[in-house]
Amino acid sequence: MPELPEVETTIRGLRPVLQGARIERLLLRRADLRRPFPPDLGQRLTGATVVGLARRAKYGLIDTDRGDTMIFHLGMSGRWRVDPSETLTHDHLIVETGAGRTLALNDPRRFGSVDLIETAAIGDYPAFVAMGPEPLGPDLDAALLYRVFEGRMAPVKAMLLDQRIVAGLGNIYVCEALHVAGIAPSRAAGRIGLARLERLVTAIRAVLVAAIEAGGSTLRDYARPDGELGYFSKQWRVYGREGEACQCGARVRRRAEGGRSTFWCATCQR
DNA sequence: ATGTCCACCTGCTGGC
């Protein structure tokens, strides 16, 4: 379930296992996910020491002492399993550390990716070149959204899903943030005033922080071999709640557009 | 350029 908060939680879960660890062995159980694995992945990572872990948008970054960074994306169904007791069908990549820990990258749908680039050239990574600001960083504010949205007739929901505008939001947290901000998902982005965009930015941050905290509270569970995570689903206000009562009493609605579902409250969101 | 749709892939659920 990887949007920004889930990737953040994943990085926090991987850090105690990988930070400072030597990669003793790397096993590929197939040749690709969404793309082929880099052909020299094993050669460049085996024997290297992990010197840092970080997140950019929905990507996880693992830096080694050889000046390489492994960049992973979890797609729709990816997760890292920590110290699994057995290998599962969709464990595609397995890492063993010098301390005897094991990590398995499991991704049934294989929409994820693993790349390896030089750390110094991380800005050239194609997905990062035109990427927008981190929603939890200092660069996102209402004035920026106002500039970027100006004149645009596309629904604000579609704009927020565009990683070039804000990096790391996905379908769940866009639905949630728009509900918190009281903005209809279908509203043309260019027809939202600055004051409402202030509320939107505040809502985006609040929703993400709450989700990270919910994930962080289950970090102990993260280390379980089954990789189960608690996550944020119990706190969703509209996502996945079609037909249920919104806090205002109206029914939460769902609409499918372009193969994706939008959940919203037509009373609270205008 | 902008906006929309679809393909990629597997697994699960609910209806019949």
Place this chain on the structure above:
DNA sequence: TGCCAGCAGGTGGACA
């Protein structure tokens, strides 16, 4: 019990 349609957190490319 089985089958089949519909749905799922993302991304990027192909359209009009």
